[in-house]
Amino acid sequence: MTVSPLFSTVLVANRGEIARRVIRTLRRLGIRSVAVYSDADADAPHVREADVAVRIGPAPASESYLSIDAVIAAARETGADAVHPGYGFLSENVSFARACAAAGVVFIGPDERALEVMGDKIRAKEHVVANGVPIVPGFSAAGMTEAAIAVAAHDTGYPLLVKPSAGGGGKGMQVVHAASELPDALATARRVAAAAFGDDTLLLERLIQRPRHIEVQVLADAHGSVIHLGERECTLQRRHQKVIEEAPSPVVDAATRARLGAAACAAAASVDYRGAGTVEFLVAGDAPDEFFFIEMNTRLQVEHPVTELVTGVDLVEQQLLVAAGRPLALVQDDIRFEGHAIEARVYAESPERGFLPATGDVLLWRPPRSPVVVDVSSSDIAPVTVxxxxAVESGSVVTADYDPMIAKVIAHGADRATALAALSTALADTVLLGVDSNIGFLRELLAVPEVTAGDMDTGLIDRIPPYAPPGPSTTALRAAASVSVMCSHRTHTSLASASYALGESTRSGRAGAAWRSLHGWRIGAPAVPVTSVFLDDAGAVHSVAFPPPGGGSGDIGPHVSAETDTRAPATTVVDADGAVWVHADGATHRLRPLTRRQAMDRRLAVRERGVAATDPALRAPMPGAVVALHVADGATVAAGDRIVTIEAMKMEHPVLAPHGGVVRLDVATGDQVRRDQVLAHVSAAADPAHEASETRS
Known part of the structure; x- marks a missing residue:
């Protein structure tokens, strides 16, 4: 048989970490890579790493990464003979697949029929159930009598979920545990459905209790071969967004894996699937051998690295081979599973602020070391691959234009306990300064007893206590105090320049010049004679002795480390607002230096209000624009009243009065505000001196 040649040039129609990951395989295979970019990504890492890069439009995705015409034009311009869509954007767009075919460019993915059938969830379920793939048992009650519904409910099995056929948002849903509860549940659901949606048609489905989200990776070629590469556990989700994924699942045994794999392969074969795809199932927590089809994703998944690590198969390479017309070189018996892999998604967001997306300059990015060594028992020391x-590196800018996921950290060890411990260690070793992230939350989540035991369901994250970041350690406070002293005589402009210099010099390993540009600490010179440094940590004021007791000035010098394997106890940079970002003891903090007067005013204000009272200063939760003022200056408000609305990340965020009192507004409609900038004060009586001090801080 003649072997089809691989492609000479492949355009990657995506951005961020998936574009870099695809380019990595293309480079290894000797295939010329083409990157596309929007104006927001002109300096992005994937642009520099590709052999060729083409601008395709302005920052909005609708005018760049989602523009079929722009991507096709870039493919023609660069002579690309294939397009890899990554995931998201155009990866499951049947119109894009057609446009590629019309342009004579190979779409690295399935054909149009698979995209159309699996792209419609209702149609997909109807299609796969006809091919022997199990779906959640249920029925429509339209036109049925009460007696007929009772019989069908008995046949379906309790517990049942009764829900309106129209609408959504959970309105009208009723849980029925026994036949005796059914009449009342039907009446209630119909009444709510009619009032909310004008349609009282009901659906009844088996209630899957404590559901787990399990998906199966499949590979198929154009010659009729379909195999699976095992399952991934994707149960840990927040607002239907996956957070932690692992392979294999801790509850799937070999027999269930074979049944899951067979069902996934049957779903893929039913649409003559071609390439890499994922079939997703819902699994009952109390009966893990019972599973039901949810949907099929006709593309590579974000979590594909865990499968690659446990199987040793490069899924992007397999996509390229299949798209080039080659038959799979693998058969099912070739797939072996080695160890356990767990992935954490790092998002630019603030968990302590309700997971608000974050933006800003990445002043320093330093990935964790690999391999890491973890102690999983008193006698077992295991090296683990990380x-x-x-998507980012030092100097990158995280904007509001795209998804806030900026990295994935994946650990692969001999078993699940080892991989869990290694992932926590790797996250603690990950340095991201300048932008808020969920790294601290991820480490806390990995330590939840249900997670360590593998006893999870999709609602677990919603049930655990809200995330509260740890306070800064002594090491972190001393490092931030050192930087604060050195910057104490600099202007705001100088601080911004120092921040840029520190970020650049740290990235290039030349930190000395940046530090020499600042006043204060010097090697072999006297320290600045400061007795205390005051630092604001999200409202908490810390006083740090300087120099620390028992240590000379040399003990508290600048804790900035270059990108080497020798890492300092703390790593610090200063942002454009003068705040010190510090990574120490596995945690990251943003500490704002205060003058002695500012620190005193804060403490006096807390004492006057009472320890449990709320701060009168209302601060911006994130950078954005003031789009509405809901009260007039000097108005009297009650706790919970809306004061200001900020628009950021294409969403509106209301800022509410923390308590009753009189409002003083510090911003106007249309103002652009920084994170933590004071927007207004709510106080019982005017205190101009205090308010001026708050505003300056």
Whole structure:
């Protein structure tokens, strides 16, 4: 048989970490890579790493990464003979697949029929159930009598979920545990459905209690071969967004894996699937051998690295081979599973602020070391591989234009306990300064007893206590105090320049010049005679002795480390607002230096209000624009009243009065505000001196 040649040039129609990951395989295979970019990504890492890069439009995705015409034009311009869509954007767009075919460019993915059938969830379920793939048992009650519904409910099995056929948002849903509860549940659901949606048609489905989200990776070629590469556990989710993924699942045994794999392969074969795809199932927590089809994703998944690490198969390479017309070189018996892999998604967001997306300059990015060594028992020391797929590097800018996921950290060890411990260690070793992230939350989540035991369901994250970041350690406070002293005589402009210099010099390993540009600490010179440094940590004021007791000035010098394997106890940079970002003891903090007067005013204000009272200063939760003022200056408000609305990340965020009192507004409609900038004060009586001090801080 003649072997089809691989492609000479492949355009990657995506951005961020997935574009870099695809380019990595293309480079290994000797295939010329083409990157596309929007104006927001002109300096992005994937642009520099590709052999060729083409601008395709302005920052909005609708005018760049989602523009079929722009991507096709870039493919023609660069002579690309294939397009890899990554995931998201155009990866499951049947119109894009047609446009590629019309342009004579190979779409690295399935054909149009698979995209159309699996792209419609209702149609997909109807299609796969006809091919023997199990779906959640249920029925429509339209036109049925009460007696007929009762019989069908008995046949379906309790517990049942009764829900309106129209609408959504959970309105009208009723849980029925026994036949005796059914009449009342039907009446209630119909009444709510009619009032909310004008349609009282009901659906009844088996209630899957404590559901787990399990998906199966499949590979198929154009010659009729379909295999699976095992399952991934994707149960840990927040607002239907996956947070932690692992392979294999801790509850799937060999027999269930074979049944899951067979069902996934049957779903893929039913649409003559071609390439890499994922079939997703819902699994009952109390009966893990019972599973039901949810949907099929006709593309590579974000979590594909865990499968690659446990199987040793490069899924992007397999996509390229299949798209080039080659038959799979693998058969099912070739797939072996080695160890356990767990992935954490790092998002630019603030968990302590309700997971608000974050933006800003990445002043310093340093991925974790690999391999890492973890102690999983008193006698078992195991080396573990850590893989990091990142969209950013030092100097990158995280904007509001795209998804806030900026990296994935994946650990692969001999068993699940080892991989869990290694992932926590790797996250603690990950340095991201300048932008808020969920790294601290991820480490806390990995330590939840249900997670360590593998006893999870999709609602677990919603049930655990809200995330509260740890306070800064002594090491972190001393490092931030050192930087604060050196910057104490600099202007705001100088601080911004120092921040840039520190970020650049740290990235290039030349930190000395940046530090020499600042006043204060010097090697072999006297320290600045400061007795205390005051630092604001999200409202908490810390006083740090300087120099620390028992240590000379040399003990508290600048804790900035270059990108080497020798890492300092703390790593610090200063942002444009003069705040010190510090990574120490596995945690990251943003500490704002205060003058002695500012620190005193804060403490007096807390004492006057009472320890449990709320701060009168209302601060911006994130950078954005003031789009509405809901009260007039000097108005009297009650706790919970809306004061200001900020628009950021294409969403509106209301800022509410923390308590009753009189409002003083510090911003106007249309103002652009920084994170933590004071927007207004709510106080019982005017205190101009205090308010001026708050505003300056």
């Amino acid at each position: 893989r990091t797929d990142a």
